[in-house]
Every structure is written in C-alpha cells, then in structure tokens.
Amino acid sequence: MHAERAPNRSPDAAGAGEPLLLAHEADGIREYDNPMPFWWSAIFWGTIVFSGLYGMYYMIGVGPGVQSEYESDVSAFFQEQAAKLGDLKPTELTILSLSNDPKMMQAGAGLFKANCAVCHGADGGGGTGPNLCDDSFLNVKRPEDIFTVISGGIVQKGMPAWNARFGEAQMVLLSAYVAHLRGTSPAAPKAPQGNAIAAWAAVPTPTESPATK
Amino acid sequence: MSSMATASGHSGAHAPALERFSYDDAIVRKFFAATLLWGVIGMAVGVLVAIQITLPQANFGEWLSFGRLRPLHTNAVIFAFAGNAIFCAVYYSSQRLLKARMFSDALSNIHFWGWQLIIVGAAITLPLGMTQAKEYAELEWFLDIAVVLIWVVFAVNFFGTLWRRRERHLYVAIWFYIATIVAVAILYIFNNLALPADWTRSYSIYAGSQDAFMQWWYGHNAVAFFLTTPFLGLMYYFLPKAAERPVFSYRLSIVHFWTIVFVYIWAGPHHLHYTAIPDWASTLGMLFSIMLWMPSWGGMINGLLTLRGAWHRVTTDPVLKFFVVGITFYGMSTFEGPLLSVKTVNALSHYTDWNIAHVHSGALGWVGFMVFGMIYWLAPRLFQTPIAKPGWVTLHFWLGTIGILLYVIFIYVAGLTQGLMWRTFNADGILQYDFLSTVTKLVPLYWVRTFGGTLYVVALIIGCVNLWLTWRNRPKTYEVPVYEAPALSRGWRPSPVPESALPKGIVVEWGRTLDRFAALRWHRNWEALPITFTVWVAIAVIVASLFEIIPMFTIRSDIPRIASVTPYTPLELVGRNIYVSEGCVNCHSQMIRPLVAETERYGEYSKPGESVYDHPFLWGSRRIGPDLAREGVSNPSALWHLRHFNNPTDTSPGSIMPAYAHLLSQPIDYADATRSVAAMMRLGVPYPKAAHETAEAEARAQAGRVMAQLIDENGKADGVSQFGDTKVIALIAYMKRLGTDLNKPVEVPAVAAVPSSAVEGGQ
Numbered sequence: 001m002h003a004e005r006a007p008n009r010s011p012d013a014a015g016a017g018e019p020l021l022l023a024h025e026a027d028g029i030r031e032y033d034n035p036m037p038f039w040w041s042a043i044f045w046g047t048i049v050f051s052g053l054y055g056m057y058y059m060i061g062v063g064p065g066v067q068s069e070y071e072s073d074v075s076a077f078f079q080e081q082a083a084k085l086g087d088l089k090p091t092e093l094t095i096l097s098l099s100n101d102p103k104m105m106q107a108g109a110g111l112f113k114a115n116c117a118v119c120h121g122a123d124g125g126g127g128t129g130p131n132l133c134d135d136s137f138l139n140v141k142r143p144e145d146i147f148t149v150i151s152g153g154i155v156q157k158g159m160p161a162w163n164a165r166f167g168e169a170q171m172v173l174l175s176a177y178v179a180h181l182r183g184t185s186p187a188a189p190k191a192p193q194g195n196a197i198a199a200w201a202a203v204p205t206p207t208e209s210p211a212t213k
Numbered sequence: 214m215s216s217m218a219t220a221s222g223h224s225g226a227h228a229p230a231l232e233r234f235s236y237d238d239a240i241v242r243k244f245f246a247a248t249l250l251w252g253v254i255g256m257a258v259g260v261l262v263a264i265q266i267t268l269p270q271a272n273f274g275e276w277l278s279f280g281r282l283r284p285l286h287t288n289a290v291i292f293a294f295a296g297n298a299i300f301c302a303v304y305y306s307s308q309r310l311l312k313a314r315m316f317s318d319a320l321s322n323i324h325f326w327g328w329q330l331i332i333v334g335a336a337i338t339l340p341l342g343m344t345q346a347k348e349y350a351e352l353e354w355f356l357d358i359a360v361v362l363i364w365v366v367f368a369v370n371f372f373g374t375l376w377r378r379r380e381r382h383l384y385v386a387i388w389f390y391i392a393t394i395v396a397v398a399i400l401y402i403f404n405n406l407a408l409p410a411d412w413t414r415s416y417s418i419y420a421g422s423q424d425a426f427m428q429w430w431y432g433h434n435a436v437a438f439f440l441t442t443p444f445l446g447l448m449y450y451f452l453p454k455a456a457e458r459p460v461f462s463y464r465l466s467i468v469h470f471w472t473i474v475f476v477y478i479w480a481g482p483h484h485l486h487y488t489a490i491p492d493w494a495s496t497l498g499m500l501f502s503i504m505l506w507m508p509s510w511g512g513m514i515n516g517l518l519t520l521r522g523a524w525h526r527v528t529t530d531p532v533l534k535f536f537v538v539g540i541t542f543y544g545m546s547t548f549e550g551p552l553l554s555v556k557t558v559n560a561l562s563h564y565t566d567w568n569i570a571h572v573h574s575g576a577l578g579w580v581g582f583m584v585f586g587m588i589y590w591l592a593p594r595l596f597q598t599p600i601a602k603p604g605w606v607t608l609h610f611w612l613g614t615i616g617i618l619l620y621v622i623f624i625y626v627a628g629l630t631q632g633l634m635w636r637t638f639n640a641d642g643i644l645q646y647d648f649l650s651t652v653t654k655l656v657p658l659y660w661v662r663t664f665g666g667t668l669y670v671v672a673l674i675i676g677c678v679n680l681w682l683t684w685r686n687r688p689k690t691y692e693v694p695v696y697e698a699p700a701l702s703r704g705w706r707p708s709p710v711p712e713s714a715l716p717k718g719i720v721v722e723w724g725r726t727l728d729r730f731a732a733l734r735w736h737r738n739w740e741a742l743p744i745t746f747t748v749w750v751a752i753a754v755i756v757a758s759l760f761e762i763i764p765m766f767t768i769r770s771d772i773p774r775i776a777s778v779t780p781y782t783p784l785e786l787v788g789r790n791i792y793v794s795e796g797c798v799n800c801h802s803q804m805i806r807p808l809v810a811e812t813e814r815y816g817e818y819s820k821p822g823e824s825v826y827d828h829p830f831l832w833g834s835r836r837i838g839p840d841l842a843r844e845g846v847s848n849p850s851a852l853w854h855l856r857h858f859n860n861p862t863d864t865s866p867g868s869i870m871p872a873y874a875h876l877l878s879q880p881i882d883y884a885d886a887t888r889s890v891a892a893m894m895r896l897g898v899p900y901p902k903a904a905h906e907t908a909e910a911e912a913r914a915q916a917g918r919v920m921a922q923l924i925d926e927n928g929k930a931d932g933v934s935q936f937g938d939t940k941v942i943a944l945i946a947y948m949k950r951l952g953t954d955l956n957k958p959v960e961v962p963a964v965a966a967v968p969s970s971a972v973e974g975g976q
C-alpha cells in the first residue's frame with residue numbers, strides 16, 4: 001500500500017491527523033488508509049479470546065451440558081414443588097379435605113386452566129369432554145376414581161394419561177379441584193353424561209395442609 | 214449520465230489502444246422497476262398476514278390463509294424485492310467498476326425474465342400449498358431447479374464481465390458480489406436436496422436433527438449472503454457516490470470482508486439452541502455469532518465514517534438519510550444477532566416475536582432503506598431527468614422511519630411479554646398463564662404493528678408514484694454515453710509484497726511473516742486475480758461449512774436411536790403432508806426444549822431420536838400457537854381436534870387460529886399414501902418390504918379406526934360420520950401420533966416394526 005499512496009492529501013485535509021488517501025480509485029471512488037479503530041480491534045480480539053475460553057470450558061466436558069443442566073433444574077423444581085404441595089396421596093380424605101382448602105384450590109385452578117380447560121371448559125362446564133360440575137360421572141363413583149382417570153386417562157375416549165406429565169401430588173391436587181368443581185354453576189353446562197353418583201362424604205376442614213401454614 | 218466523458222484507468226499508461234464501450238442501463242431499469250413492483254406486493258402481503266394474526270376472519274379460504282401466505286410474504290420480500298434490488302445494484306455498479314458492459318445482453322435478459330417467472334411461480338404455488346416447509350426454502354423442487362439455472366446464468370454473466378473487465382483491480386463492492394454468488398449457490402443447492410414424491414411435492418433427503426442443521430446452515434446464511442453481503446457491496450458503491458467522499462478505511466474493508474465470509478457460515482446452529490441437536494453444534498453457533506459482531510460492525514463503521522465531512526449534507530439529501538438510517542439499523546441488528554445467539558438470552562427469545570422484531574429491523578431498516586437510498590440516487594441517472602417530486606422523497610423517508618419504529622418497538626414488547634409469560638410460575642410452582650392468554654395479551658400490540666407496517670407500505674407507494682412521475686419525464690430516447698478505456702494489458706505480474714519492516718534477527722522469522730501478512734499489502738495483488746479471489750471465497754465458505762456438517766452427519770452418538778420410535782403409518786404420512794401443505798409449521802413448533810417452564814407446559818422435552826424419520830423436520834421457529842411435539846400425548850381426543858379444525862374458537866375461545874373447514878369437506882387422496890410411503894422408503898425410512906403396496910389399504914383401515922373413535926367420543930354417529938374419508942381424518946391421525954412414540958412399549962424391534970401397529974400404539 002505504501003507504494004500506492006498518493007502524494008495528494010484529501011482536499012479538505014485539516015491537519016496532520018488527516019489520513020492518507022490511497023492512489024487507486026474505482027469509478028471515481030477513493031479510499032482512505034485509516035487503521036481499524038482501536039476499540040474495534042480490541043473487542044474483536046476480545047470475542048475471540050472469550051470464545052476460546054468458553055469453548056474449552058464447555059466443549060471438553062468441564063461445563064455442564066444442556067441436558068445435565070436441565071436435570072438439575074428439574075429436580076430442584078420438583079423438590080420445591082413437593083415442599084409446597086406436601087406429600088399428597090390419592091386417598092378420599094386427602095382429596096376431599098384439599099377440595100375444601102381455598103388456597104390449594106387456587107393452585108389447582110391454575111393447573112386445571114392450563115391443562116384441562118381445553119376440553120372441559122375453563123369453569124368445568126364441559127366441551128369436548130364431559131361437564132365436571134354436575135352430579136353425573138362416566139368413570140367416577142368416589143373421589144379416588146378422579147385420580148385414577150386423571151392418572152391413567154381414558155385414551156380411546158380422548159382423555160390423556162397425565163401420569164407422564166405430572167407428579168402424584170399434582171394429580172391429587174387436580175383431583176381435589178375436580179371434586180371441588182362439583183356443584184358449581186358453569187356458564188354453559190353440557191348435558192349430563194353417565195350416572196348420577198352419591199354426594200361426596202363430609203370431611204373436616206383441613207388443618208395440616210402445608211399451603212395453609 | 215455522469216459528467217465523466219472518458220473513463221480512463223491509471224493502468225492505461227502502458228496500454229494506449231483505447232476500446233470504446235457503453236453500459237447496459239436498460240437491464241438496470243428493468244430490475245429497478247421489478248424491485249418496486251415486488252416490493253409493494255411482498256410488503257402488502259406482509260400487511261395482510263399481520264392482519265390475519267389479529268383477525269382470523271381475514272383468512273380467506275384455503276389459498277389465502279396465514280399458513281400459506283406467510284411464506285409468500287417472506288419469499289417475496291427476500292427473493293423478489295431484495296433479490297431484484299441486488300441485481301439492480303450489481304448490474305449498475307459492476308459495469309462501471311469493471312469498465313465493461315455486462316458479458317451478454319441476452320444472458321442479462323434471460324436472468325431478468327427467468328427470475329420474474331420464478332417469482333410468479335412462487336406466487337402461484339405457495340398459496341396452492343406446494344411447499345417444502347423449510348423457511349425461505351419453501352419453493353418446491355421444480356422451482357428450485359429453475360432458481361439454480363437462473364443463478365448459473367447470473368454467475369456466467371457476472372464472471373464473464375469480470376473476465377472482460379478493463380479495470381485491473383476489483384473494488385470491495387465486487388468482492389461482496391463474488392461472495393454472494395458463490396455462497397448462495399452452495400447454500401441453496403445443498404439445503405434443497407429433495408426427493409420428488411410427485412410433480413408438485415418433494416421430501417428433504419435429510420431428516421430430523423440433520424435436516425434442521427442443514428436448514429439453519431442455509432437459513433442463517435441466506436441472511437448473510439442474500440441480505441447482508443450484496444447490500445454491503447451496494448453500500449460500498451452507492452454510499453461514497455452519493456456522499457462524494459472516500460471510503461473510510463480500505464484495510465477495514467479487507468479485514469471485515471474476509472472475517473464475514475469465514476465466520477458467518479458457522480453461526481447457523483444458534484437458531485437451534487436447546488433443540489435436539491448436539492451441544493457442540495449449539496456452542497459453536499453461539500461463539501461464532503459472538504465473533505461475528507465486530508466483522509459486521511466493520512461494515513457499519515466503514516459506512517458511517519465515510520460520511521465524515523459530509524454530515525451537513527445528510528440533513529438535506531434524502532438519499533443519504535436513507536443510507537444513514539439503513540446502516541444504523543444494520544449496526545443494531547448485528548449487535549442484536551450475537552446477543553440473541555447467547556444461549557441464556559435465546560432461551561427467552563426463541564419462538565417469540567423477538568425474532569420477528571429482529572428480522573424486521575434488519576429487513577425494513579437495513580435492506581429496505583439501503584434499497585430506497587439506491588433507488589432515489591439511481592432514478593435521475595437511469596431516467597435522465599430530475600426526481601419529479603423531491604419533497605416526496607423526504608416524506609417517504611419519514612413515514613418509512615416512523616413505520617419501522619412503530620413496527621419493531623411494539624413487536625419487541627410483544628416478544629418479551631410472551632417470552633416472560635411463558636416462563637412465569639405462580640407462588641404454588643404452577644405455570645401462571647395458559648398458552649391462549651399469552652396470545653390474546655399480544656393482540657393490541659399486533660394492531661400497532663399492523664399500523665406501522667402499513668405506514669411503511671404507504672410510504673413505498675408514495676415513492677413509486679413519485680418514481681412513475683419521474684419516469685414519465687424521461688427523454689424520448691435515452692442518451693447512451695460511449696466510454697473509452699484500454700483493454701487489460703497482458704503480462705501483468707503481481708507486484709512484490711514488501712518485506713516486514715521489523716528488524717531481522719531481533720524479531721523471529723514467523724513474527725516478520727505475520728507482520729507482512731498483517732500489513733495486508735498482498736491483498737492488493739489478490740484484487741487483480743478474480744479466479745484466485747473467488748477460489749479463496751469458496752474455500753472459506755466450504756471449509757467452514759464442512760467443519761460442522763461432517764461431524765453432524767458422521768457422529769452417530771449425537772443422534773441416539775430410540776427403539777420405540779417407528780416410522781409414520783401411511784395415513785399419518787398423508788396427514789403430515791396436509792400439515793406441511795397448510796403451513797402449520799409457520800405457527801406451531803414441534804420441539805420442546807429442556808427448560809422447566811417448557812416441560813411443565815408441554816411434557817417431556819424432544820429427543821434427537823424422535824425425529825429421525827421426519828423428512829422434512831417440522832420443528833418450527835415461532836410459536837404463534839402452542840407447541841405440538843407431544844400433542845398426541847396431551848390431547849388424544851379425535852373429537853376435540855375435529856371441532857377445533859372446523860372452528861378453533863369453538864374449543865378455544867379467543868384463539869387466533871384460522872378455521873380449516875375445507876379439511877372437513879375435501880376427500881383424502883388415498884393414492885397419496887402409496888406415493889408417500891414409496892418416497893420415504895427410497896429415502897431409507899425402514900418400512901417393511903413392499904409397504905407401499907399395502908399403504909392405501911392400511912390408510913383406509915386407520916381412517917376407519919379414527920372415525921370409530923370419533924363416534925365413540927361423540928356418543929353417536931350423527932354429527933361426525935359425514936366427515937369419514939375427509940382430509941381432517943388423516944390430520945387427526947397425525948396429531949394423535951405426535952410425541953407418543955417416546956413412551957410406547959417396544960414390542961418388536963424398531964426396524965421390523967409394522968407401521969400400522971404404531972397407529973394407536975400404547976393406547
């Protein structure tokens with residue numbers, strides 16, 4: 001490039017700092033011989049050094065991979081959730097006492113809305129799936145049966161098996177929410193399906209649910 | 214035309230014989246007009262799809278629904294608007310930079326008309342549902358062949374011009390054009406390798422993770438070599454011309470050109486963070502994206518700093534205004550790109566509107582405004598008359614700028630809002646928002662976006678009217694100046710590269726070699742050697758590609774097989790074809806990432822082994838609707854799907870999904886089952902021998918089983934039985950299969966699996 005530097009400086013050259021104009025031109029376009037700005041080179045080399053270090057850390061097996069990160073995240077998540085929900089078992093007593101616990105029912109409503117509402121309606125009034133607010137049920141006689149249906153599904157009828165997705169405590173919570181829906185008045189109730197069943201047993205108001213502590 | 218009467222090169226001193234030549238501006242005018250025409254059409258379709266997102270009733274029947282028009286919008290804007298603008302820039306500037314008329318007027322015209330025919334072909338076939346389902350590579354195999362042929366015509370025409378040039382050294386704009394031509398050819402061909410199943414349909418030869426990898430190797434580099442390098446070339450010619458200032462730094466041009474060419478190629482896998490590709494690919498994609506930040510900014514610096522000494526003119530010259538805003542958006546997008554490629558950021562941004570905002574700040578800001586700057590600079594020169602309404606150019610600029618800002622700001626907000634809502638857990642450790650509420654939340658923002666986009670199109674239409682008025686003032690016959698320049702002298706030899714100035718003996722020899730290399734003096738010789746230059750560009754692109762592609766296709770442990778994953782049944786394949794054809798992948802992903810918020814919402818994350826028979830992969834890139842990777846697990850109801858396809862708001866109030874009622878009336882093409890299975894077998898999907906012969910019967914049998922379930926769920930035949938043998942049945946069969954293989958009991962070895970056994974597997 002030195003050889004091609006033209007003796008002429010650019011016409012509006014202000015002082016000694018004015019860069020040299022290279023001699024060559026292309027269709028009248030000229031080019032300065034400015035060096036790369038320092039910050040540009042610094043960041044560029046910085047990204048290269050960073051990439052080298054990051055790559056070594058993660059690609060030779062020191063840093064955790066995506067899967068192992070997920071596994072530790074998910075186990076922490078379930079531990080925390082289990083601590084919140086408690087060790088819930090699918091018994092009549094647990095399900096019914098949960099269904100009388102307004103705080104737990106708020107949690108259950110979130111689960112229901114996100115996963116069940118598509119077929120059973122946001123208020124449980126039914127849609128593609130049956131109405132859960134009336135007294136008639138297809139596969140349920142006792143509260144524990146709700147758990148069985150949620151867990152194992154009735155796949156040929158379109159009801160998914162949720163045991164692949166949820167832990168036992170979550171499914172117990174959902175069962176309680178469904179038990180709790182019974183007797184509420186949905187906006188657009190679907191006609192009853194199945195047989196009318198006996199009312200849920202009376203259960204004392206819960207005192208030891210961890211969420212009420 | 215320019216005031217230059219004689220183009221004389223300084224190399225002319227020892228070559229006295231002057232040749233006389235003129236430039237072909239007629240072809241430039243054609244590409245100029247096509248740019249504007251397709252720009253208006255492509256962007257108007259963009260406004261329509263933006264309306265469709267907020268107003269499902271704006272989906273007019275099967276041909277004009279979002280899933281089919283969205284690819285039309287992207288293809289029209291990229292290949293028709295930006296494509297014609299690229300050719301306009303290349304044909305105008307290359308002739309002048311090389312002091313030579315285009316190699317062949319006939320090839321120029323074949324190029325022009327061929328390209329327009331391809332665009333018309335795309336505009337017809339995409340609404341008809343003929344698509345390969347890979348983003349920006351949707352065009353079916355017969356159009357792909359046409360694209361490659363026309364690209365070859367372009368390449369021959371361009372390199373022919375290089376061969377006949379009268380200017381020894383190639384200017385930086387030409388380097389970028391070379392990179393564009395070489396890289397686009399390689400990317401386009403290898404991503405589009407597909408096996409035709411019939412005259413209108415083909416299957417990618419790659420499957421699952423490998424297909425995804427190839428697609429984003431291509432997709433990312435379409436951004437690089439179709440929307441970046443040619444526009445940098447455009448910038449390097451038209452900006453210094455318009456500013457009448459020298460380019461800021463020649464050596465920055467060299468450094469950022471080569472680093473862009475080499476580094477860009479690696480960055481593709483950042484589109485696939487947390488998906489079913491190996492960690493190393495994802496990591497490389499991220500790191501090379503970060504390293505790409507400064508090479509990209511090299512272009513921005515060279516653009517903006519070229520304006521030093523001309524800033525006072527920016528206030529008065531709308532051409533420079535367009536360029537300044539365009540380059541600024543380039544700077545913002547190329548900072549945002551590396552940012553989005555950081556895995557942690559990507560976990561939030563992926564599948565959201567953040568990406569849509571990112572590409573539109575690039576497309577509307579960088580590509581669009583660079584094109585408009587060029588258009589307004591060219592118009593008086595091409596039509597040899599001043600711009601009819603100079604004030605309107607400034608109006609175009611301001612309306613366009615406000616349009617972009619309204620568009621991108623509100624869509625950034627939409628992207629962040631949805632991304633954050635998806636990952637919010639309430640105090641009980643349960644996801645706070647169901648999917649639908651994260652969609653309806655965005656609708657007001659979508660309306661502002663639609664308004665911003667409309668402003669941008671209106672501004673362009675004002676520009677078109679202005680340019681039409683200008684064209685009407687053209688002279689009766691255009692003046693065609695004749696230039697004179699000597700032919701390139703034979704016997705040119707590269708000049709010796711000066712030794713390093715570092716003292717011998719004190720500095721070790723390799724240090725001096727490095728210093729000599731860093732002085733870049735050798736590059737001036739390369740610029741005189743187009744073949745060498747092109748070969749090095751090709752090497753940079755190919756080597757960088759192979760570094761990722763070879764391991765991706767050879768390390769078998771990266772894609773662990775899952776014994777329970779079996780090929781689709783014939784009816785599911787037909788359903789999958791419908792899913793592809795309707796463009797469902799434009800709104801629904803099929804890829805659950807290993808993130809707690811995601812597995813809580815959709816179920817177990819997707820494994821590489823689950824999509825090994827997916828030709829093409831359908832992982833998607835945007836969740837306008839929910840992920841469907843485990844749809845068969847979480848929603849096995851046939852009746853729900855039937856009601857939902859007929860009218861989505863029946864089952865999901867507030868849904869913005871279009872109704873697919875036509876699927877409930879059109880009959881299943883059972884012969885398609887035979888063709889599809891046969892094509893899959895040719896691609897190596899392990900169906901039993903002669904499976905295609907029984908495919909049609911199996912498909913009919915499975916359709917019967919789906920109908921039986923519908924009747925069972927419905928409680929009576931009345932209301933569902935009339936949909937037997939309609940397309941929706943095949944699509945339901947496909948929906949019910951999605952994601953069910955993972956936990957399916959393995960009864961027979963996967964290879965020998967009888968396809969029909971997988972239908973209601975595990976049920």
